[in-house]
Amino acid sequence: MFTENQIFEQTFVVSDEIYRGFGNLFKDFNPLHTNNDFARKKGFKGAVMYGNILNGFLSYFIGECLPTKDVIIHSQEIHFKNAVYLGNTLHFKATVAGVFESVNVVEFKYEFRNEEQKIAAKGKISIGIL
Amino acid sequence: MFTENQIFEQTFVVSDEIYRGFGNLFKDFNPLHTNNDFARKKGFKGAVMYGNILNGFLSYFIGECLPTKDVIIHSQEIHFKNAVYLGNTLHFKATVAGVFESVNVVEFKYEFRNEEQKIAAKGKISIGIL
Numbered sequence: 053m054f055t056e057n058q059i060f061e062q063t064f065v066v067s068d069e070i071y072r073g074f075g076n077l078f079k080d081f082n083p084l085h086t087n088n089d090f091a092r093k094k095g096f097k098g099a100v101m102y103g104n105i106l107n108g109f110l111s112y113f114i115g116e117c118l119p120t121k122d123v124i125i126h127s128q129e130i131h132f133k134n135a136v137y138l139g140n141t142l143h144f145k146a147t148v149a150g151v152f153e154s155v156n157v158v159e160f161k162y163e164f165r166n167e168e169q170k171i172a173a174k175g176k177i178s179i180g181i182l
Numbered sequence: 183m184f185t186e187n188q189i190f191e192q193t194f195v196v197s198d199e200i201y202r203g204f205g206n207l208f209k210d211f212n213p214l215h216t217n218n219d220f221a222r223k224k225g226f227k228g229a230v231m232y233g234n235i236l237n238g239f240l241s242y243f244i245g246e247c248l249p250t251k252d253v254i255i256h257s258q259e260i261h262f263k264n265a266v267y268l269g270n271t272l273h274f275k276a277t278v279a280g281v282f283e284s285v286n287v288v289e290f291k292y293e294f295r296n297e298e299q300k301i302a303a304k305g306k307i308s309i310g311i312l
Contacts, residue, residue, distance in 0.1 A: 084251075103255050108234055128234075131257040
């Protein structure tokens with residue numbers, strides 16, 4: 053079902069609904085994410101999106117976009133490289149980095165790129181096949 | 183402001199609002215998270231909560247619970263150890279694992295424990311002080 057170097061791609065938009073929904077759900081109103089002036093003073097173009105929105109996209113990717121629904125996440129790693137802003141469209145690409153059939157584990161490496169082809173974030177996910 | 187071995191603690195409840203809110207926000211309706219019978223057939227007590235809800239709690243912890251708001255997450259790592267169920271109360275404990283003043287970086291290791299004191303998840307977070 054999974055083979056090494058197999059690629060999965062997806063497009064995600066950091067919409068106003070997702071941005072506000074995430075902040076309200078987790079009660080994170082840190083000024084970097086909610087105050088454009090504060091974020092600009094810190095050297096950003098405006099309010100920086102919550103990095104963990106990208107982890108929410110990973111949840112969707114693993115839960116809904118694989119050839120099987122019989123999966124569970126074992127571990128995740130994410131490195132934030134470039135700030136994401138409201139309305140950004142992110143191109144997500146995951147590559148199967150390892151298939152361990154004896155233990156029903158699949159490892160992916162992934163990256164999110166912004167419209168300028170810069171890496172917004174990258175990391176690894178390990179899942180179990182149930 | 184941060185010193186090695188400094189401890190931060192927090193309590194999080196995986197409420198119905200957070201569970202349903204997360205699923206609807208990210209459109210992850212994988213049966214492991216939404217179908218009790220499916221989850222039971224896979225050996226769980228019932229629908230398993232989205233692991234990335236815990237990453238949302240980390241967003242709140244970093245954004246709202248530290249002695250400064252001038253922070254940004256550089257990277258995160260999470261390992262899921264025991265399934266979390268609807269209504270579980272999680273005890274979160276983060277320990278400052280490293281302070282790197284020359285580059286304004288602070289590293290935490292953290293764990294979420296359930297009511298039975300079992301580790302639900304553990305990992306590391308690295309943040310920058312802005």
